[in-house]
Amino acid sequence: xxxxxxxxxxxxxxxxxxxxxxxxxxxxxxxxxxxxxxxxxxxxxxxxxxxxxxxxxxxxxxxxxxxxxxxxxxxxxxxxxxxxxxxxxxxxxxxxxxxxxxxxxxxxxxxxxxxxxxxxxxxxxxxxxxxxxxxxxxxxxxxxxxxxxxxxxxxxxxxxxxxxxxxxxxxxxxxxxxxxxxxxxxxxxxxxxxxxxxxxxxxxxxxxxxxxxxxxxxxxxxxxxxxxxxxxxxxxxxxxxxxxxxxxxxxxxxxxxxxxxxxxxxxxxxxxxxxxxxxxxxxxxxxxxxxxxxxxxxxxxxxxxxxxxxxxxxxxxxxxxxxxxxxxxxxxxxxxxxxxxxxxxxxxxxxxxxxxxxxxxxxxxxxxxxxxxxxxxxxxxxxxxxxxxxxxxxxxxxxxxxxxxxxxxxxxxxxxxxxxxxxxxxxxxxxxxxxxxxxxxxxxxxxxxxxxxxxxxxxxxxxxxxxxxxxxxxxx
Amino acid sequence: xxxxxxxxxxxxxxxxxxxxxxxxxxxxxxxxxxxxxxxxxxxxxxxxxxxxxxxxxxxxxxxxxxxxxxxxxxxxxxxxxxxxxxxxxxxxxxxxxxxxxxxxxxxxxxxxxxxxxxxxxxxxxxxxxxxxxxxxxxxxxxxxxxxxxxxxxxxxxxxxxxxxxxxxxxxxxxxxxxxxxxxxxxxxxxxxxxxxxxxxxxxxxxxxxxxxxxxxxxxxxxxxxxxxxxxxxxxxxxxxxxxxxxxxxxxxxxxxxxxxxxxxxxxxxxxxxxxxxxxxxxxxxxxxxxxxxxxxxxxxxxxxxxxxxxxxxxxxxxxxxxxxxxxxxxxxxxxxxxxxxxxxxxxxxxxxxxxxxxxxxxxxxxxxxxxxxxxxxxxxxxxxxxxxxxxxxxxxxxxxxxxxxxxxxxxxxxxxxxxxxxxxxxxxxxxxxxxxxxxxxxxxxxxxxxxxxxxxxxxxxxxxxxxxxxxxxxxxxxxxxxxxxxxxxxxxxxxxxxxxxxxxxxx
Numbered sequence: 001x002x003x004x005x006x007x008x009x010x011x012x013x014x015x016x017x018x019x020x021x022x023x024x025x026x027x028x029x030x031x032x033x034x035x036x037x038x039x040x041x042x043x044x045x046x047x048x049x050x051x052x053x054x055x056x057x058x059x060x061x062x063x064x065x066x067x068x069x070x071x072x073x074x075x076x077x078x079x080x081x082x083x084x085x086x087x088x089x090x091x092x093x094x095x096x097x098x099x100x101x102x103x104x105x106x107x108x109x110x111x112x113x114x115x116x117x118x119x120x121x122x123x124x125x126x127x128x129x130x131x132x133x134x135x136x137x138x139x140x141x142x143x144x145x146x147x148x149x150x151x152x153x154x155x156x157x158x159x160x161x162x163x164x165x166x167x168x169x170x171x172x173x174x175x176x177x178x179x180x181x182x183x184x185x186x187x188x189x190x191x192x193x194x195x196x197x198x199x200x201x202x203x204x205x206x207x208x209x210x211x212x213x214x215x216x217x218x219x220x221x222x223x224x225x226x227x228x229x230x231x232x233x234x235x236x237x238x239x240x241x242x243x244x245x246x247x248x249x250x251x252x253x254x255x256x257x258x259x260x261x262x263x264x265x266x267x268x269x270x271x272x273x274x275x276x277x278x279x280x281x282x283x284x285x286x287x288x289x290x291x292x293x294x295x296x297x298x299x300x301x302x303x304x305x306x307x308x309x310x311x312x313x314x315x316x317x318x319x320x321x322x323x324x325x326x327x328x329x330x331x332x333x334x335x336x337x338x339x340x341x342x343x344x345x346x347x348x349x350x351x352x353x354x355x356x357x358x359x360x361x362x363x364x365x366x367x368x369x370x371x372x373x374x375x376x377x378x379x380x381x382x383x384x385x386x387x388x389x390x391x392x393x394x395x396x397x398x399x400x401x402x403x404x405x406x407x408x409x410x411x412x413x414x415x416x417x418x419x420x421x422x423x424x425x426x427x428x429x430x431x432x433x434x435x436x437x438x439x440x441x442x443x444x445x446x447x448x449x450x451x452x453x454x455x456x457x458x459x460x461x462x463x464x465x466x467x468x469x470x471x472x473x474x475x476x
Numbered sequence: 477x478x479x480x481x482x483x484x485x486x487x488x489x490x491x492x493x494x495x496x497x498x499x500x501x502x503x504x505x506x507x508x509x510x511x512x513x514x515x516x517x518x519x520x521x522x523x524x525x526x527x528x529x530x531x532x533x534x535x536x537x538x539x540x541x542x543x544x545x546x547x548x549x550x551x552x553x554x555x556x557x558x559x560x561x562x563x564x565x566x567x568x569x570x571x572x573x574x575x576x577x578x579x580x581x582x583x584x585x586x587x588x589x590x591x592x593x594x595x596x597x598x599x600x601x602x603x604x605x606x607x608x609x610x611x612x613x614x615x616x617x618x619x620x621x622x623x624x625x626x627x628x629x630x631x632x633x634x635x636x637x638x639x640x641x642x643x644x645x646x647x648x649x650x651x652x653x654x655x656x657x658x659x660x661x662x663x664x665x666x667x668x669x670x671x672x673x674x675x676x677x678x679x680x681x682x683x684x685x686x687x688x689x690x691x692x693x694x695x696x697x698x699x700x701x702x703x704x705x706x707x708x709x710x711x712x713x714x715x716x717x718x719x720x721x722x723x724x725x726x727x728x729x730x731x732x733x734x735x736x737x738x739x740x741x742x743x744x745x746x747x748x749x750x751x752x753x754x755x756x757x758x759x760x761x762x763x764x765x766x767x768x769x770x771x772x773x774x775x776x777x778x779x780x781x782x783x784x785x786x787x788x789x790x791x792x793x794x795x796x797x798x799x800x801x802x803x804x805x806x807x808x809x810x811x812x813x814x815x816x817x818x819x820x821x822x823x824x825x826x827x828x829x830x831x832x833x834x835x836x837x838x839x840x841x842x843x844x845x846x847x848x849x850x851x852x853x854x855x856x857x858x859x860x861x862x863x864x865x866x867x868x869x870x871x872x873x874x875x876x877x878x879x880x881x882x883x884x885x886x887x888x889x890x891x892x893x894x895x896x897x898x899x900x901x902x903x904x905x906x907x908x909x910x911x912x913x914x915x916x917x918x919x920x921x922x923x924x925x926x927x928x929x930x931x932x933x934x935x936x937x938x939x940x941x942x943x944x945x946x947x948x949x950x951x952x953x954x955x956x957x958x959x960x961x962x963x964x965x966x967x968x969x970x971x972x973x974x975x976x977x978x979x980x981x982x983x
Contacts, residue, residue: 379625380618393662401659408655415651419628419644427632427640461547 006062006069009050009077013112016042017105024101032099036092039104040442043085043111050077060474061121065183068121068254071470075323076118076250079330083243084111086334089446090341091235096144103143106136107239114247123172123182126251130168130211133247134161137240141232153231160214160224168211174204175259184259192262205260205267212255215248216304219278226285229297234344237293238337241300242330253311253322257475264314268398271312276406279305283413292340292352295417296333299376302414303329306391309403313394316469316476321390323468328375328383328457335372335450339365342439355424357433365439366425368451375454377418378411383457483527483540484558487568488605490520491575491598498595506590510583513594517576517601524572531565533962536969538611538674546615553670557611562966563739563809564608566959567732570816571608573944574728575601578721581824581941585720585831586634593634596626600725607733613661613671613741617654620697623730624650627722635717642717649710653700660693664745677744677973684748691749694742695757701734704794705764708787715783720827723779727786728820732812735793739805739970743797747974750800754890757798758881762899764791769906773913778829778836781914782822785862788903789815795900796877800890800974804880806967810959811873814952818862818870821945825855828938832931838914843923848933852919854942859915861949863907869952874904 004011020039027034055074062069084107097103113133120126138161142154176182178200179190190196196204213221229237260267282301289295307329310321342365343358344350359366375384388411395404457464479485494516501509531539538559547554560568579597586593603626606619624647632643665671668679682690700707711731715723743750768788775781793815796808828851829844830836845852861868864875878897885894923929934942952959 374625380621385618385621389658389662392659393666396659396662397666401663404659404662408659411655412648412652416644416648419647423632423640423644426629427643465547465552 003062005053007067008054009046009081009115010112012046012049013108013115016046017108017112020101020105020108033092035101035104036088036098039088039108040085043081043088047078047081047085050081066122066125067119069119070474072250072254072474073119075467075471076246077115079246079326080111080114080118080243083239083246083330083334084108086338086446087235087239089442090238090338092440092442093345094233094235094341096146097233097235103140106140110136110140111243114243117247118250121184123176123184127169127172130165133244134165137244140236141228141240143236144233149231150233153228156224157228164211164214164221167207171204171207171211174200174207184255187259188261191260201263202266208255212248212252216245216252217301218274218304218308219281222278222282222301225301226294226297230291230293234293234337234341238334238341241296241337242333245300245304246326246330249307249311249322249326253319256311257314268312268314271308272400272403275305275308275312276403278308279407279410283410286417287413290352291350292421293350295352296336296340299414299417300333302410305410306388306407309407310391310394312400312403313398315394315398316472317390317397318394319472319475320465320468321387321394323471324390324464325387327464328387328454331450331453332372332375332384335368335447336376338443338447339369342443346437352421352424355421356428356430358425360429360433361435362437362439365437365447368447369425370422371451371454373418373422375458377415381458383454386458386461482542483530484542484560484609487520487523487527487572488558488602488609490523491516491602494598495595498591501591503589503591506587509591509594513579513598514576516598517579520601521572521576524569527560528565528569533562534965536965537561553672554614555612555672556615557672558609559611560609562963564736565962566809566813567608567736568605570813571601571604571729574724574816574820577941577944578724580937581724581827582721583937585827589633593630596629597721600626600630604729604733608736611673613665613673617658617661620654620733627726627730630722631714631718634719634722639717642713645710646714650700654697656693657697660690663690682746687746687749688752691742691746691753694737698734698737698742701737702731702790702794703734703787704760705767705787711787712780712783716777716779720823723823724820727823728816731786731790732816735790735797735808735812738794738797739809743970744973751890751974754798754800755892758795758891758896761791761794761798762896764788765900765903766906769903769910773910776838778826778838778914781910782819782826785907785910786815786819788907789819791903792874792877792900795881795896799880799884800971801880801883802968802971803876804884805971806960806963807873807876807880809963809967810956811877814869814873817945817948818858821858821942822862824942825858828934833927838917840925841918841928842921842925843919844928845919846923847928847931850933854946855919856915857946857949859911861953863911864904867953869949872952872956
């Protein structure tokens with residue numbers, strides 16, 4: 001008996017994508033914004049269905065080992081679907097994407113790929129999932145064809161993505177060649193039995209990391225992200241920096257912990273060093289940015305470095321910290337790009353300087369922005385703080401105090417540029433800053449949900465912590 | 477409901493009631509916003525007095541303890557724990573006492589975005605009270621960092637000309653230190669299996685070399701906050717740029733969070749490291765005393781002078797704490813209160829004259845005694861208290877500290893040499909020099925600037941603000957016993973934990 005409930009979210013997403021494309025054909029030009037509502041409600045329904053019906057049960061291995069139906073898959077599904085839903089809200093009315101059925105269809109298909117990434121237990125499935133998630137993203141990044149920057153972003157993303165995928169695939173083939181299986185759980189046994197010689201093993205780990213590193217924008221595979229983030233339509237950037245990145249981490253955590261436990265010390269050290277470099281590079285370069293999208297791009301490289309810290313700890317607490325951090329980061333960064341999108345639509349500017357006096361134009365939105373940026377900077381009592389606290393703890397517990405110290409120093413650097421934005425929003429003024437700032441109702445609601453969520457994650461940590469613990473329990 | 481009505485929960489979170497009420501107002505409703513804030517702060521003060529009336533001074537342990545599990549999963553034991561003892565009670569009272577005074581002082585001075593100002597001010601009060609009452613390291617850190625946000629805005633929105641620079645410098649400087657403390661907190665929490673302070677102290681058993689590093693990490697946060705030389709450079713900027721009420725709270729309470737941290741955490745958690753590092757801390761303290769005094773002398777801006785004098789005064793507090801004996805620590809704690817009162821009063825007085833003349837430059841004043849006699853007399857009293865004249869509060873604290881430092885300086889004591897006490901005593905003389913210099917420049921001699929001839933003397937509201945402070949200046953100066961009685965038992969309890977450490981180090 002095949003358990004269809006276990007892949008209910010995937011089925012729902014597929015149906016939703018089909019509905020979106022079909023409805024798009026029937027709709028007249030002026031009714032196109034119905035698509036936005038359909039996509040949003042479809043995703044919300046999928047989210048609810050996932051919680052109600054697709055919780056992990058007895059059977060973990062499904063579809064002949066291709067997929068895993070565990071807490072990891074479950075939690076990350078929710079992350080991706082939530083990310084997509086917020087992205088739909090912020091896409092509303094955005095020029096060239098807000099009323100296009102293909103756009104929403106692609107978004108949903110990409111989300112489908114991500115949910116499969118989170119659940120994949122086999123290298124072949126993994127590859128398919130990654131490509132399903134990525135190819136729609138390449139198109140979405142370049143969706144504003146009239147905007148040269150967007151087209152460039154899409155193309156750049158495609159080139160980088162295709163190349164790193166190829167390298168990763170080569171790594172997969174080495175693992176299959178020596179290990180004799182594509183099932184990552186069986187692969188672990190093959191490696192433990194000594195079937196894979198050290199040199200090919202290390203080579204394949206590094207090759208695989210190239211692919212994963214690209215997804216999470218880890219140093220030295222981060223070069224694409226600032227250009228792509230800047231050029232892509234802002235709602236897409238929000239999706240790229242949260243859901244897509246989270247998908248990369250889901251894969252990274254599962255593959256590293258499941259397939260390579262016998263060489264933990266080696267990859268742990270490698271990831272710890274990469275984590276330190278990634279966050280330092282991201283945060284230092286972010287300091288010099290004047291464009292808010294580029295700044296957030298570099299800051300999200302910095303955040304990738306923090307999350308890597310949790311992965312490098314290779315412990316139960318490490319996995320908990322990764323999940324918690326990603327949950328908090330998802331909400332905050334979506335809100336952050338939400339502000340950028342809303343602001344751009346009104347003023348046509350992404351320059352940090354132009355945010356001067358924003359608190360006078362829209363006190364409510366500015367207040368939410370303050371919350372968001374303080375959470376990104378790791379100030380208690382907000383979710384970002386507890387996420388940081390957990391990754392630092394994981395590093396300390398794993399005897400990597402040096403990494404925690406690097407993380408701490410980075411947190412101070414990062415705080416500086418977040419405060420710079422707040423400075424413009426709150427402390428500076430500019431002409432015309434008494435004109436009120438209109439915000440669509442659905443978008444205010446989305447931002448309120450994000451802010452409340454972030455505060456909740458910072459004050460009442462137990463529920464999310466327990467969920468994260470369940471995720472960790474599937475590995476330890 | 478019972479939980480909310482716990483005395484310490486009431487004290488800590490009552491300011492939030494005011495915050496919620498303020499959120500219902502608009503910035504244009506200035507008058508109501510001021511009254512809401514003032515009444516909230518006064519009620520909070522009332523609640524703290526009620527707590528004081530129930531406080532059992534003879535009990536050295538933590539009282540009114542609230543202990544609830546916050547996160548209790550997977551080896552993580554974080555508690556929501558508040559408690560009060562002789563070390564924190566005076567600081568809590570100082571906070572609830574200075575806040576309404578500071579709010580009253582803004583009646584005329586703050587006229588823009590009044591609601592927001594009062595809102596941040598009450599949030600700040602809540603954060604500070606939480607810092608003094610938290611008995612769980614995690615909870616403590618949350619409150620500790622939380623105080624930065626409202627202060628950032630108080631300086632950044634209502635501050636002087638270079639307010640943005642000062643606000644960001646303040647935030648980053650403090651954050652840099654406190655995040656090192658966070659690492660140490662995490663280390664303790666993970667290795668010792670709990671973040672709950674009494675449990676951590678009881679457990680002990682941290683190897684001396686690890687204690688050394690943990691001590692330094694905590695000290696980084698506290699020393700920046702105090703601020704101790706050479707980490708003081710954020711303070712003059714923050715003080716000069718902050719609005720008067722902000723300066724009062726900054727000097728009066730926020731800086732005490734650092735000195736309090738040393739007493740509450742560094743001494744009992746790392747007793748061996750505390751003994752080992754006591755001479756180093758004392759040395760930095762004495763340098764701070766002398767340096768602060770010397771730099772104060774060369775200032776031309778009154779506010780900056782007082783700001784630097786804080787570096788000097790808080791050096792005394794640190795010296796007292798690291799004398800590691802009863803007189804020293806008790807004197808240090810009392811001196812925290814004294815400094816809060818005297819320096820708070822000085823900043824208020826500077827604020828009054830600034831509102832009238834819009835300058836703080838010495839050269840713009842002179843001969844004020846003839847124009848504003850009441851103001852001059854009050855300033856004289858406060859200045860004398862600040863320089864430690866016998867009969868006023870500053871003397872009592874400084875005397876106890878010097879006594880303690882002297883005692884610790886005997887052979888075998890933690891400081892090892894009486895030189896610290898001797899140099900610190902020289903600092904008292906220097907304080908007299910720069911404070912009398914300031915007083916003479918501003919109040920004596922002929923009136924040199926035409927505008928000064930028509931300055932009005934203090935009005936009833938300003939007197940209402942300053943007189944309560946004067947009461948305590950005399951009360952502590954003439955009859956300090958009730959205050960020492962409150963501090964005493966907890967301090968001797970703390971000191972009892974230390975001598976064992978002395979013997980382990982000596983053997």
